[in-house]
Amino acid sequence: VQLVESGGGLVQPGGSLRLSCVASGFTFSSNVMRWYRQAPGKGRELVATISSDGSSTTYVDSVKGRFTISRDNAKNTVSLQMNSLRPEDTAQYYCNAQFWPAYWGQGTQVTVSS
Numbered sequence: 001v002q003l004v005e006s007g008g009g010l011v012q013p014g015g016s017l018r019l020s021c022v023a024s025g026f027t028f029s030s031n032v033m034r035w036y037r038q039a040p041g042k043g044r045e046l047v048a049t050i051s052s053d054g055s056s057t058t059y060v061d062s063v064k065g066r067f068t069i070s071r072d073n074a075k076n077t078v079s080l081q082m083n084s085l086r087p088e089d090t091a092q093y094y095c096n097a098q099f100w101p102a103y104w105g106q107g108t109q110v111t112v113s114s
Helices: none
Strands: 002-006 009-011 017-024 033-038 044-050 057-059 067-072 077-082 091-097 108-112
Touching (some): 002 091, 017 091, 017 108, 033 077, 044 067, 057 067
Antiparallel strands (some): 002 017, 033 091, 067 077, 091 108
């Protein structure tokens, strides 16, 4: 099982980033996928969830209306479009698979700062 996140970077408040996670080693299309984040000194926080077929999504209240999770089962990829970024969104972002919860990628760092 491999999860490889990318797309992070340094962005000014109000800016946008699109994160991607490419999965391999398991049946991607059978798994609910989730994006988590972890800020320095804090625990890991669930940010967004998408059903296995992409028809249903949920978000933590703090990102509703700003973030959009999506997936492409043909490409084994789950994405997180992040708009109107705020300094409090600064964190390492990770994707995770429903039936492989012990497996984590290296994450991708998002820093929102002026």
